Amino acid sequence: MQETRALFISLDPERDNLELLDRYTKYFHPNIIGLTDDISVLKKVAEKFGVKYKKTLVPDSALGYVISHSDDIFVVGPDGNPQKTFPHDTKTVPLLAQIKRLLVVN
Numbered sequence: 001m002q003e004t005r006a007l008f009i010s011l012d013p014e015r016d017n018l019e020l021l022d023r024y025t026k027y028f029h030p031n032i033i034g035l036t037d038d039i040s041v042l043k044k045v046a047e048k049f050g051v052k053y054k055k056t057l058v059p060d061s062a063l064g065y066v067i068s069h070s071d072d073i074f075v076v077g078p079d080g081n082p083q084k085t086f087p088h089d090t091k092t093v094p095l096l097a098q099i100k101r102l103l104v105v106n
Helices: 018-026 039-049 092-105
Strands: 006-009 032-035 053-057 065-069 073-076 082-086
Touching: 006 018, 018 032, 073 092, 082 092
Parallel strands: 006 032
Antiparallel strands: 053 065, 073 082
């Protein structure tokens, strides 16, 4: 039984679908799961985790806009609440230690 999951949640449901997210996340690791939903749901998730994001119109780009966002890694407990946040370039040792602490407690 796998006790942990790595999730990548898209903030751009206009562009991203589950097939595209599956291909994208596999570039990083085969066990990462890509998720998206209606923008109203994504706004609630972003608010819960304190993710800052902004859609900016860029007429000269191929898509016409960009989504700027914070890029932190969130460790979430079994209850679905954030336990600790790490910068995206965190070394694996502190991240793994935090995950192991959650697995031992629960």
